[in-house]
Amino acid sequence: MKKRLTLLLLIISGLTNAQVAITEKDVDFNVRIVTDKLSDPWSIAIAPDHHIWATEAKGYKVLRIDPASGKKQVLLDLNAMKNFPRYDQIPDSVDHAKPWPQGGLMGMAVHPALLTGKPYVFLAYVYHFDGAVSNNDGGLPDAKGYHFQIRLVRYTYDQLAAKLLSPVVMCDSIPGSSDHNGGRLMIAPHGDKDYLFYSAGDMGAGQFANGGRTNKAQDVYSYEGKILRFNVEPDADPTMYDKWIPNDNPFNAQRQNAVWSVGHRNPQGLAAAVISGQQRLYSTEHGPYSDDEINLIEKGHNYGHPLVIGYDDGNYDGLAASVSANKALPGRWHTTYPLIDSEQQNAKAMGEKYRNPMVSLDPTAKIILERLFQSVIKPDKKNQEWHSYAPSAIAVYTSTAIPGWKNSLLIPTLKGGALLRIKLDTSGKKAVSNIYTYIKGNVRYRDIAVSTDGAKIYLAVDSSAVTSGPSKENPQKISYRGCIIELAYKGIFKEPAKTEE
Numbered sequence: 019m020k021k022r023l024t025l026l027l028l029i030i031s032g033l034t035n036a037q038v039a040i041t042e043k044d045v046d047f048n049v050r051i052v053t054d055k056l057s058d059p060w061s062i063a064i065a066p067d068h069h070i071w072a073t074e075a076k077g078y079k080v081l082r083i084d085p086a087s088g089k090k091q092v093l094l095d096l097n098a099m100k101n102f103p104r105y106d107q108i109p110d111s112v113d114h115a116k117p118w119p120q121g122g123l124m125g126m127a128v129h130p131a132l133l134t135g136k137p138y139v140f141l142a143y144v145y146h147f148d149g150a151v152s153n154n155d156g157g158l159p160d161a162k163g164y165h166f167q168i169r170l171v172r173y174t175y176d177q178l179a180a181k182l183l184s185p186v187v188m189c190d191s192i193p194g195s196s197d198h199n200g201g202r203l204m205i206a207p208h209g210d211k212d213y214l215f216y217s218a219g220d221m222g223a224g225q226f227a228n229g230g231r232t233n234k235a236q237d238v239y240s241y242e243g244k245i246l247r248f249n250v251e252p253d254a255d256p257t258m259y260d261k262w263i264p265n266d267n268p269f270n271a272q273r274q275n276a277v278w279s280v281g282h283r284n285p286q287g288l289a290a291a292v293i294s295g296q297q298r299l300y301s302t303e304h305g306p307y308s309d310d311e312i313n314l315i316e317k318g319h320n321y322g323h324p325l326v327i328g329y330d331d332g333n334y335d336g337l338a339a340s341v342s343a344n345k346a347l348p349g350r351w352h353t354t355y356p357l358i359d360s361e362q363q364n365a366k367a368m369g370e371k372y373r374n375p376m377v378s379l380d381p382t383a384k385i386i387l388e389r390l391f392q393s394v395i396k397p398d399k400k401n402q403e404w405h406s407y408a409p410s411a412i413a414v415y416t417s418t419a420i421p422g423w424k425n426s427l428l429i430p431t432l433k434g435g436a437l438l439r440i441k442l443d444t445s446g447k448k449a450v451s452n453i454y455t456y457i458k459g460n461v462r463y464r465d466i467a468v469s470t471d472g473a474k475i476y477l478a479v480d481s482s483a484v485t486s487g488p489s490k491e492n493p494q495k496i497s498y499r500g501c502i503i504e505l506a507y508k509g510i511f512k513e514p515a516k517t518e519e
């Protein structure tokens with residue numbers, strides 16, 4: 019099926035709250051489905067063999083896909099490696115004793131020298147369900163914590179057999195949850211060496227079903243709510259896991275510790291690029307009721323969650339990172355998150371390591387957040403909707419193939435499905451344009467990969483069209499599901515800004 023979509027050229031305000039009219043022209047793409055009937059494709063990559071490699075989050079398979087024909091090969095099936103059944107295969111699918119984790123088989127990083135001596139592929143997947151623990155950390159009396167374990171494994175690619183073999187477990191103690199597992203894996207250089215970065219979520223600890231779990235995003239000795247850094251090849255340490263942890267990681271004082279940066283909520287996007295000679299690492303993460311973030315990730319820095327939400331602008335002063343209705347005291351709210359007296363004071367207390375996001379996509383005003391919190395307490399379902407993008411991934415566009423796009427951040431989103439583009443300045447440390455929106459639809463875009471020549475962009479699309487959390491969207495019209503689509507650059511957009519099909 020070949021479908022032409024002229025892209026919606028819409029600038030949504032977000033940067034510094036500016037309301038900017040749509041005046042600029044941009045580009046046009048041919049859009050086609052490369053392959054479909056996938057079980058929640060989660061990571062996609064253009065591997066050195068010029069094929070699209072993909073993980074299926076619920077299918078627990080790694081696929082190798084010919085981008086021209088869409089033909090699929092199964093390189094690895096991990097179904098036997100997990101101790102929980104498919105959510106939709108449990109007779110009573112509301113059986114919370116056996117929940118499906120958020121994600122499943124998530125991150126994948128293919129070694130850039132895959133075909134030239136380093137046949138390594140790194141995967142992150144949830145492998146173990148520990149149980150649902152009621153009030154386990156002194157949290158909400160009527161909430162639990164859904165505890166899973168995530169492991170990071172290196173496989174070796176056998177090109178002749180077209181299989182991933184010889185798994186080596188690099189880390190098997192990354193906590194998991196039914197919510198906020200993060201899950202993105204990326205190989206990127208730091209200095210003159212490549213490393214493996216992993217984005218770990220905060221487990222949704224402190225909210226909804228996981229309201230009984232203490233949030234550890236600020237605890238540098240916990241892998242919850244962190245960006246982690248591992249070795250791509252083992253170092254000389256004798257122990258099984260320490261050899262995969264770089265000896266110069268920032269929090270290694272007491273023991274070898276994969277933590278690279280702290281204070282993250284649900285980072286699902288990681289990307290790196292060299293811009294004007296400088297190595298830059300970016301993440302995207304989901305905010306609570308507002309303030310989805312794009313962060314510039316630096317060694318040992320603190321990104322604030324759950325003490326500063328988005329910028330330290332005071333919009334959460336007197337509130338908390340999330341809230342639940344207090345059943346014991348009707349009309350009052352309750353949370354295991356710390357109350358935020360002052361974002362500015364909290365940021366100050368974190369010292370020079372604190373970093374505001376480069377961009378908060380929705381720095382919602384305090385008065386609107388207060389109204390929203392009240393609606394949660396009442397509870398008033400119809401007023402519990404809030405605008406957010408829910409950014410799932412990020413890529414840095416560094417090619418000249420699409421005019422004007424060089425040094426842009428490309429961000430697929432889960433809510434109000436779209437591909438966002440924001441232009442960086444020459445340092446790569448600041449976003450300088452408004453947010454351009456492309457290929458908008460009732461679609462959940464999960465990951466992005468850009469072809470080596472920069473002329474094609476691939477997007478992975480969730481099988482489901484429903485978000486998690488109380489703001490459940492159930493779109494009437496769904497354009498794409500469970501597939502990978504290709505956007506091929508066609509030319510400069512010719513029409514006035516509008517949507518057409």
Ligand SMILES: [Ca+2]
Nearest residue numbers: 255260261263
């Ligand atoms: Ca080590």
Ligand SMILES: [Ca+2]
Nearest residue numbers: 321322323328
């Ligand atoms: Ca933050």
Ligand SMILES: [Ca+2]
Nearest residue numbers: 327328329331
């Ligand atoms: Ca804020």
